[in-house]
Amino acid sequence: MMKSVKTAMLVAAMVGMGTAAQAAQTPSVELGKKLFNDPTLGGATGTKTCASCHPNGKGVENAWQNPKLVQQINTCIAGALRGKPLPLESVEMKSLILYHQSLNPSSSLGK
Numbered sequence: 001m002m003k004s005v006k007t008a009m010l011v012a013a014m015v016g017m018g019t020a021a022q023a024a025q026t027p028s029v030e031l032g033k034k035l036f037n038d039p040t041l042g043g044a045t046g047t048k049t050c051a052s053c054h055p056n057g058k059g060v061e062n063a064w065q066n067p068k069l070v071q072q073i074n075t076c077i078a079g080a081l082r083g084k085p086l087p088l089e090s091v092e093m094k095s096l097i098l099y100h101q102s103l104n105p106s107s108s109l110g111k
């Protein structure tokens with residue numbers, strides 16, 4: 001319990017520090033799309049990407065309205081890619097969420 005609290009605080013402190021490289025990385029649809037096609041997402045070492053099973057977002061077009069979107073993304077990262085789940089607050093997760101939201105036909109994101 002204490003350990004996870006400490007880890008969370010450490011991560012928060014590291015995020016707060018914000019190096020120049022981190023500052024340049026703001027969540028975006030473009031980054032989400034890139035990660036969706038990245039076999040190293042979540043530290044995965046295989047050849048699969050999200051797009052292997054969801055080419056161009058096929059099958060996840062309606063996921064933007066899934067209340068468990070974050071969990072589902074992490075389930076696929078851990079299960080399908082054999083990677084590590086991403087923290088909710090990470091630029092990667094935020095970007096993947098933006099990408100999924102951009103698949104909503106009535107969204108103006110990324111258009």
Ligand code: HEC
Nearest residue numbers: 048049050052053059060062063066072073076077080081
């Ligand atoms: C090996 C194939 C495979 C890979 C690779 C894969 N998925 Fe999935 N994904 C599935 C399947 C199958 C489902 C449907 C699960 C269900 O609902 O029964 C699914 C469901 C989802 C959903 C929920 C869709 C909805 O309508 O709510 C999301 C979001 C999702 N995947 C995102 C991702 C992301 C992000 C990645 C990359 C990290 C990924 N998937 C990689 C097979 C895969």
